[in-house]
Amino acid sequence: MPVPVLLVTGFLGAGKTTVINALLAAAQGKRLAAVVNDFGAINIDAELLAGSAEGIVALQNGCICCTLQGDLLRTLSLLLRQDPPPEGIVIETSGVSDPAEIVRSLLDPVIWREAALDAVLCVADARALADRPTALEEALLLSQLRSGDFILLNKSDAVTADELAAVRGRLSALLPARTVLETSHGAVPRDLFFNEEPPEVPDRSAPPASRFTTPGFETLSWTADRPLSPARFQLVVSRLAPLLARAKGVLRFEGQERPMLFQMVGERATFGAAPPPPPGAAEVRLVFIAENGRLREDALRAMLNGCLV
Numbered sequence: 001m002p003v004p005v006l007l008v009t010g011f012l013g014a015g016k017t018t019v020i021n022a023l024l025a026a027a028q029g030k031r032l033a034a035v036v037n038d039f040g041a042i043n044i045d046a047e048l049l050a051g052s053a054e055g056i057v058a059l060q061n062g063c064i065c066c067t068l069q070g071d072l073l074r075t076l077s078l079l080l081r082q083d084p085p086p087e088g089i090v091i092e093t094s095g096v097s098d099p100a101e102i103v104r105s106l107l108d109p110v111i112w113r114e115a116a117l118d119a120v121l122c123v124a125d126a127r128a129l130a131d132r133p134t135a136l137e138e139a140l141l142l143s144q145l146r147s148g149d150f151i152l153l154n155k156s157d158a159v160t161a162d163e164l165a166a167v168r169g170r171l172s173a174l175l176p177a178r179t180v181l182e183t184s185h186g187a188v189p190r191d192l193f194f195n196e197e198p199p200e201v202p203d204r205s206a207p208p209a210s211r212f213t214t215p216g217f218e219t220l221s222w223t224a225d226r227p228l229s230p231a232r233f234q235l236v237v238s239r240l241a242p243l244l245a246r247a248k249g250v251l252r253f254e255g256q257e258r259p260m261l262f263q264m265v266g267e268r269a270t271f272g273a274a275p276p277p278p279p280g281a282a283e284v285r286l287v288f289i290a291e292n293g294r295l296r297e298d299a300l301r302a303m304l305n306g307c308l309v
């Protein structure tokens with residue numbers, strides 16, 4: 001299985017390092033490695049993170065968005081060859097970099113086989129956006145926000161409830177399909193990141209096991225014992241994507257022997273080889289995670305049932 005990669009982007013001072021520290025602190029024994037990138041001779045971000053992860057690698061030669069992608073790729077390769085290898089890798093981009101190019105590099109199939117981009121998290125500074133709403137018109141910030149599968153509206157402690165609602169409203173109007181998570185001091189919902197276990201839906205009669213406990217989010221599970229039409233499933237997934245935070249599971253398409261592991265984050269859906277199903281498990285087992293109230297269970301089930309052949 002490839003090692004999941006979380007790319008953390010966001011404007012200067014938004015709280016990226018704070019987020020990564022919070023993730024590392026909540027790793028619960030999982031071996032997470034962090035790759036940080038700083039402008040300037042002193043790697044302040046690496047120092048701030050030192051001691052909290054198994055492997056912290058600082059890229060010292062400037063901004064990874066452009067000329068240094070080779071450096072980033074070499075660093076990933078080094079991390080993956082550690083013994084034991086990390087179970088997750090967090091990459092912090094520089095606040096002045098456009099992550100779109102890095103995302104493109106990470107989607108290269110050769111890299112994907114070993115280090116698969118799991119999600120892009122864009123950290124936004126609620127205080128700064130409340131003070132300067134026009135920042136949302138700036139190309140770099142917009143590109144960072146657009147690259148994010150999730151937008152983490154950080155520093156919510158530093159704004160009033162009205163200011164927070166206004167910033168959230170502007171973000172939702174600009175990027176309606178994005179999941180916006182409000183937080184302070186970089187606390188991220190752990191369930192949404194580095195939780196790459198296939199969903200537990202042990203058998204059809206039992207209620208779906210929900211280990212997902214993030215407040216404000218709900219899960220819906222669906223199982224079936226028939227293969228799916230790839231074309232119809234693709235259509236359903238593209239309609240569901242704007243409503244979902246994540247979807248994952250195991251499925252089998254018509255005409256294929258082997259089950260596939262399906263993951264969707266933001267608008268990016270990926271397929272990989274699935275482990276053999278546990279005894280008694282349904283052939284198709286999918287779990288959908290969305291903000292409360294976004295999904296209509298009966299409509300979702302009807303759409304998915306319509307994909308069965």
Ligand SMILES: Nc1nc2c(ncn2[C@@H]2O[C@H](COP(=O)(O)OP(=O)(O)OP(=O)(O)O)[C@@H](O)[C@H]2O)c(=O)[nH]1
Pocket residue numbers: 010011012013014015016017018019045094095154155156157158183184185186
């Ligand atoms: N009040 C408040 N301050 C925060 C919060 N999160 C981070 N900070 C502070 O904001 C400052 C910047 O945080 P960093 O985590 O270094 O931000 P960054 O995005 O990594 O910054 P650069 O690497 O310079 O781009 C630090 O002083 C943090 O302590 C928060 O939720 N609330």
